[in-house]
Amino acid sequence: MTWRGPALDADSRDLATMLDALAEDRNVVLTDDAAVAAALIKELAGLGVWTVGVAEEHGGGGADRPVTAVALERLGRNWPALGWAATQAHAAVDVLGGDDRCTDLVADVHAGEAAVAVVDSASLHVRLTRSEGSLTGCVDRVDAAAEAPYLLVLTGKDRAVLVAPDACTATPLRRTGLGGAFTRSVGVEPRPGQLTEVRGVDVAAARRRLRFGTAAVAAGIAGAAADAAASYATDRRQFGGPLTALATVRQSLLGQATRTAAALALAVAAADDDVQALAAAREACDAAVDVAAAALQSHGGYGYLTEYPAERYLRDAVSLRAAADIQGAAVTTARTLVGLEPDDEPRGKE
Amino acid sequence: MTWRGPALDADSRDLATMLDALAEDRNVVLTDDAAVAAALIKELAGLGVWTVGVAEEHGGGGADRPVTAVALERLGRNWPALGWAATQAHAAVDVLGGDDRCTDLVADVHAGEAAVAVVDSASLHVRLTRSEGSLTGCVDRVDAAAEAPYLLVLTGKDRAVLVAPDACTATPLRRTGLGGAFTRSVGVEPRPGQLTEVRGVDVAAARRRLRFGTAAVAAGIAGAAADAAASYATDRRQFGGPLTALATVRQSLLGQATRTAAALALAVAAADDDVQALAAAREACDAAVDVAAAALQSHGGYGYLTEYPAERYLRDAVSLRAAADIQGAAVTTARTLVGLEPDDEPRGKE
Amino acid sequence: MTWRGPALDADSRDLATMLDALAEDRNVVLTDDAAVAAALIKELAGLGVWTVGVAEEHGGGGADRPVTAVALERLGRNWPALGWAATQAHAAVDVLGGDDRCTDLVADVHAGEAAVAVVDSASLHVRLTRSEGSLTGCVDRVDAAAEAPYLLVLTGKDRAVLVAPDACTATPLRRTGLGGAFTRSVGVEPRPGQLTEVRGVDVAAARRRLRFGTAAVAAGIAGAAADAAASYATDRRQFGGPLTALATVRQSLLGQATRTAAALALAVAAADDDVQALAAAREACDAAVDVAAAALQSHGGYGYLTEYPAERYLRDAVSLRAAADIQGAAVTTARTLVGLEPDDEPRGKE
């Protein structure tokens, strides 16, 4: 296995090896085929990976950040849509795990049998209006690796609203990356009983969970792209030598490796505060896009051949960066950084 | 029309307007459908656009760089695969236009009825070996907007070799960008009479032609992406105001506009020397990739909806940068910059 | 001479050659020595360079943008503080040239005998308040290459206010770059008759003048730094070969050259609109900082020796970028780009 991050203990290494073996055995590039995605998610749940980082008191694996990052990074390498869905599963249980009304749903999430798309009302892409206890409107994009997920809307410092799938009208979005994400826009128009308001929860912690998860998944994409480029450049011979005989090729590979290393160091080791969580997510997503684009160049004309996954990594990276709304997260975090409330401006979002 | 480049004279403006009207009228996103691409190319040839910048003495339109750049930039906005094919048509006639043996081919190129893929033997992606007057091997990738193009290999300072289509075995490459380019890898195994060696031509000038053409096409992709993002952000309303009410959104749009402006200034106005030609091509290709990725973010979750072309621009940008082998061109030009021969090293390419 | 920009006509080339000869003859690194700077300015004025691009009807040389850019680029290479002061002289006469009350001042500016610092009330660094026909407050920084310059404050779309030197209290600022700029903060507290309000002038044009001038001066710094690095790498021998034998060194030099080329193409050829003017200034200032930092690395441990000017270029680049308030200009231009008024927000500046 390749892992350009902080040193791993034996358990983490075993976890990564197991997931590598699984990926090699399944050897599948995910599409929005519901049966395939669902089976894989249940398998990951059975292995304890799907919610490995959730606190044990909430039914999760209780793993610390390094172990969780390893799991999500490996998903990012092979099935990034599942990595992002697992990240949302973690955040959903973080928020709902202590709520008696959600016991069944939480159990189903742990089992990989229910999906929750977690979105942030502060995002420009969430256009929901609250009035008289209800919540209506539209979410531009959710990616929950399921056709009809629950929707968990983070609405304040300590509040969130859970929307049942039958209150949602999901419209599939055609797109090019994150196969298996079942990307959808969602119209929300609930009837009584279809909303569950949750209070007294730590929404900021759930956001950090989403950001660190994004970071690990994106680092996985970057790592996979960098490895593919290195492998291609080592194997491909040109006039009697491998491409790695060329200094310019080596410098590009080194740049890919170092960006990946920076993303992993942040994902695994950054402190659990808002600014560092944003730093981790943004650095990793930008790294994934840049590394994948560079790796594509390293493949030359063959970056596009279907036997090479180079261009898929780029599509996945761009798509994950949009799905995780890194740009919106940066706007909010910049306000936090200088001590302003995230959303006290008339325009609401800046 | 939007044009973030140097001021245009009336003729250039008319040309751009005509091409905008044609694009709007045809309203087609190109795929590798041979009939559609061929018809469009012939139409462009009929309008005098296809080889507008070729010297009149060689049968072209005799346009200067600004006019040529306008034509290629417009192609880049709408059908970048044709922009790149037209660029190669220019370079092919630059090299072959004065050669009596090629009179018919040159006429066919002007008429849009013959295609020539122009490749550089210094490129890592060209693996052709000369021996006993022949040339055999493989070219990883050609993109000539035709199924069975001629191959023109630039082999030295003043030499090139034209390979007839029936000496080539073309294998279509599956890929995601540059629809209509008919991207292929090409095996070359000529029989007697299928090669034409051309001497006494200015290969460096043909390379500069390719670089400036690449720059204009890439600037077109960047401009189209930036315009799409600006349009989306102006129209999309959020809580009572357009997205452009947000400072962060405006700064991203400004960044997209300024990168496009830099690309166009170089494509139109840079001096006709090797370093500036490389600067133009590299800046424009990098700008196209970065601007398209930023424009995709500007669209949020909707960047992927098929009614928006945002993600296509990114695929086109990445694909054009690979097709034009900017990385290889940089290696060669860096040698030229410091007064070294382009290819006197044992490894040949660095 | 080195000039990595658009092709020059004979007159421009002669101008550049003349200025190169002057620089070689004088061979002085400017400091805030008033006699030296004043003598040099008068000499440049005598040669017709100081206001070469001002319209003839206002007493200037009537040169077009390319010629003006050449003059300012050469100043940027040798005496960037004078390049920036000459840029402000151009903008000052653009605004004041048609005003009968300013005839003497304009003549003195042309002669290099009066200096005008031109500042923008929209800048964060200008904290002046208008009330009852007066203007009081403070300007954080002016750089006019003179100890007690006039102050010309651009205050609206068609208005500006000229402040006489004796209404200003200038406090020299210690800093590291732009030697000869006589950088000062200026307190403004005018008595009656010390202000001249000018109306009906094209303030946007004056801003574009400042931006394109900044671009040319910054491109000069970048070009000088790139040339110094190339020269060092060519001359410095290491184990039997020059540093340019190394691919990594060549790629760095190429990057320096291409950034310089992009800056010059914009400075010379970009269209005269607000967005392209900002693009030119920002690209050139960023290029100057990045190229100077890279050139410093190219010198290795010797970048700091006083016989090499490498680190001075970096200080000049950083200082010019701050003096021209590129960051503030970007905020204003981003508003213009999307059709908002530059300054209709309560906070005034964003």
Place this chain on the structure above:
Amino acid sequence: MTWRGPALDADSRDLATMLDALAEDRNVVLTDDAAVAAALIKELAGLGVWTVGVAEEHGGGGADRPVTAVALERLGRNWPALGWAATQAHAAVDVLGGDDRCTDLVADVHAGEAAVAVVDSASLHVRLTRSEGSLTGCVDRVDAAAEAPYLLVLTGKDRAVLVAPDACTATPLRRTGLGGAFTRSVGVEPRPGQLTEVRGVDVAAARRRLRFGTAAVAAGIAGAAADAAASYATDRRQFGGPLTALATVRQSLLGQATRTAAALALAVAAADDDVQALAAAREACDAAVDVAAAALQSHGGYGYLTEYPAERYLRDAVSLRAAADIQGAAVTTARTLVGLEPDDEPRGKE
């Protein structure tokens, strides 16, 4: 204290607090004043900070990487020349600590009474030739915070050569950053007995020590610059509000904070292998240069006032990047990455 890195334990936090208190108490900006620098170094040695990360068996503090990084980061914030000198002290003892011939020197290094400049024969800036057991030539630049340091040349995988001060002719270099580094070029012409050849040592480990130390010191510069900008933008009021009321200002501050976070995560947590060590050093040095330049812009016209240290941070960052020869390290590491020997090419360095 501000620390945008991985969470610290109580001991690390105490160490940082102690060093902050010392810096506040001394309140000195270092210059090449030998008495001041020497006193400060001895004081740091007395506090156990100077070689805190050296193994206990070699007489050091035995601290792990996080603690060592905290110590060096704090030095980087206040006296980066001492941070770099302490880094070299660590590497020197790593190499010499087990050698009986060097017992006295090692003790003096721990006590802050002897200085060792550690240089790499693979660096372009080290031009030393071995012949007949001797080593002669020149080192372009050493920065050991002392006037006449020992020179430790890393010459192979398991070899190094220690050069006594009296075999060296040091020539001070005028430069602008790293005050207190006593930057010198050094001519080496040893007489018998002035060289000590050391074998069987882990030179790769010493290089990693240098890289991780560089990373921590550079992260300190970046952090200090980011903090200064945030503090300025919070305090400085403009038309009724602080600068942080502006979205553009906040985004710049956020970018400075996230770059600092990435640098610290790598410096503290990256695995101890060659690629990650290079990643840490390069990311941190680039972050220091970029953050310092951005922080300078955040200060506007006041970045240059002597009461603000903004521009000093930029000079320190650029100077440290050159002193640590990050560019040369990248060339060597890129070879390692693809499995080539660091130095088996005829040109020796690429």
